[in-house]
Amino acid sequence: MPAGYSFVIADDHPLFRGALREALAGIGNVAAIHEAGDFESAKALVVANEDVDLVLLDLSMPGASGLSGLISLRGIHPAVPLVVVSAHDDPATIRRALDLGASGFISKSASMEEIRSAVQSVLAGDIAAPVGVDLGTERDPEISDLIKRLQALTPQQTRVLGMLAEGLLNKQIAYELGVSEATIKAHVSAILQKLGVDSRTQAVILLSKIGSDPLQPAGSRLR
Numbered sequence: 001m002p003a004g005y006s007f008v009i010a011d012d013h014p015l016f017r018g019a020l021r022e023a024l025a026g027i028g029n030v031a032a033i034h035e036a037g038d039f040e041s042a043k044a045l046v047v048a049n050e051d052v053d054l055v056l057l058d059l060s061m062p063g064a065s066g067l068s069g070l071i072s073l074r075g076i077h078p079a080v081p082l083v084v085v086s087a088h089d090d091p092a093t094i095r096r097a098l099d100l101g102a103s104g105f106i107s108k109s110a111s112m113e114e115i116r117s118a119v120q121s122v123l124a125g126d127i128a129a130p131v132g133v134d135l136g137t138e139r140d141p142e143i144s145d146l147i148k149r150l151q152a153l154t155p156q157q158t159r160v161l162g163m164l165a166e167g168l169l170n171k172q173i174a175y176e177l178g179v180s181e182a183t184i185k186a187h188v189s190a191i192l193q194k195l196g197v198d199s200r201t202q203a204v205i206l207l208s209k210i211g212s213d214p215l216q217p218a219g220s221r222l223r
Helices: 014-025 039-048 067-076 091-099 112-123 141-151 155-165 170-177 181-195 200-211
Strands: 005-010 030-036 054-058 082-086 104-107
Touching: 005 014, 005 039, 014 030, 014 112, 030 039, 039 054, 039 067, 054 067, 054 112, 067 082, 067 091, 067 155, 067 200, 082 091, 082 112, 091 104, 091 141, 104 112, 141 181, 141 200, 155 170, 155 181, 155 200, 170 181, 181 200
Parallel strands: 005 030, 005 054, 054 082, 082 104
Antiparallel strands: none
C-alpha cells in the first residue's frame, strides 16, 4: 500500500493543473499526483492506477463532453471519488454532476483553501459542493427522467455507454474491455432498454442532452 494519497488531475490548462497540484500538495501525506491534459489520457491514468484515491475532472477538456465525461469515468472505477472542477458552476450543472455520481464540485474560481477543503471533505467520505449555492431541484422533466435512467445502469453498462459516445464499435469496445462481442451486444441491448431508446445513436443523442450549453454536447463529436 502507498504511504500517502494518490490523485489524478484531468485538466487541459497546465497553469490550472499546477494550481491544483499545489493545492493537493498542501494537504500533506501525498504519494503521487498524476496529470492528464485530455480525456483519453485521464481514462488511461484511471485504468492504470487502481489505487487512486481521488480524481479531479475538468468537464470541458479535449475529448470530454460535459457531464458525459463524468459518466464515462464513473463507469471505469465506481468506487473512486470523482470531483468535478469547472468554470461552469451554475446550480444546474453542479446539481446534475452530483446526481450523476460526482463526490464533489469545485468552481475554477475557488480559492486554494476552498479547493483543499473540498478535497479533504471528499477524502473523509463527504460530498463537497460550493458554499452558499442553492442547488434547487431539476426543473427540466426530460433531464430529470434521463438522470434516473442513467442511475439505473450498472457500472459496466455506464462504461459501455461512454464508449458508444466516443463512436467505438462493439468489437472495439469488446477488445478494450477484454470481453466477447456477444457480451457487449448484451450490454448495449440492456442500455437501450433502460434508456428507453431503439438505437445506439439515439442513446448517444440522449446522453448529449446531459452536456447541454454551456458544455460541449457529445453529439458534436460523432463522426
